[in-house]
Amino acid sequence: MDTPKDRAPAATCARHGFALSRDGSCIRCVREEERAAWNRKVTLAAALLALLAVGAVAGFELGAPKPARTVLLGARASSSAGAPVVEKAPPASASAAPRASSESARVLREWELELARAESVRSAELSAEAAAQEAAEKKRVEDALRLPEPTEPAPNLPQVADEVMTAPAASAFIVIPLRVFVLQSDSVPALSASPSLASDVPGFVEKVNRIWAAAGVSLSLEDVTVAQANSNVFESSSSFAPDRPPRSSLRYAIPVATRWTNGFRIYFVHDFDANGVYFGRGEAFVRELAAEHPVRGGLKEAIPRVMAHEIGHGLGLGHIRTATHLMAPGRSGTRLGHEEVATARAYAARFPGSHAVGSATPPAAVADVAGRKLDPW
Secondary structure, eight states, X not given: OBOOSSOOOXXXXXXXXXXXXXXXXXXXXXXXXXXXXXXXXXXXXXXXXXHHHHHHHHXXXXXXXXXXXXXXXXXXXXXXXXXXXXXXXXXXXXXXXXXXXXXXXXXXXXXXHHHHHHHHHHHHHHHHHHHHHXXXXXXXXXXXXXXXXXXXXXXTSOOOOOOOOBOOXXXXXXXXXEEEEEEEOSSOGGGOOOGGGGGGHHHHHHHHHXXXXXXXXXXXXXXXXXXXXXXXXXXXXXXXXXXXXOGGGGGGGSOGGGGSOSSEEEEEESOOSSSEEEEETTEEEEETTOOOBOOTTOOSOHHHHHHHHHHHHHTTOOOXXXXXXXXXXXXXXXXXXXXXXXXXXXXXXXXXXXXXXXXXXXXXXXXXXXXOBOOOO
């Protein structure tokens, strides 16, 4: 098992690319929904006020007395005699309706202004809250990605003083099948690795083989499969579904159909509480977000180094203190000592599905490294 030296973020929001909170929600999505809900309330209130104002004006006009009809002053005789015709002025109540309508419009404008001010204040509050939440989340993610200061390995771990610097001849190589599974899960984000990782696996295996060339061991990549993780246990038990599942729980995520094969099986997941873990029977998990402390001459890419480390556990090797070596936990070292090589070759010779190259034509992965000096990375 390769212990992690960092804490990685959870999955990100597909819409905003922002890290999800512990309950699986996106802060920006939540804030946008709150703002949309507030806008809907403001719009509804404004519509109701407009309806009330229109209703008030209509009711006033229906109840007001109608203007009196125009009458003539004087008798017909007077009119026929050429006297001037004078129209009687309408009653004073006839001008009340326009005044009421103007008053209702004024009240409505005041309410609209008040609602606009309230919306502006609430919008500013939501923006401030969202900014504070984003700043806090950004700091949490940065803290998680920051590697702690290197610590010395446990003092009871053995030291390895020597290094094997040259790969053996091609005929001495032992080839072990390797199958890689990039797991996916719709319900447990931590179990869902990036599907694009599958295209990087051949390059990872090439580096793994360069590391294990010191022992005359080569991994033959049989296939790379994007597969659905077994998420049932994680969905039904809260103890198995945190942001970073415990390494011991990952054995439950292994798809049953993938187990009926020989050789090594490496499963990629997004995140858990270690860089990698080996369960025996050729089954190992590697964290997509793996990160390690660099050492002199070490491999700068964490994932292939963790893969090689877990394969080392499968070949009978335990942790050591020597930081430049492959089996030092949490470091980027890749070296192997002579005693480690002897142990690994003995395990490889009887590993299910393995075979020795012998006099047969060596595979390209073996021919590329056989007999060559293993320079530092």
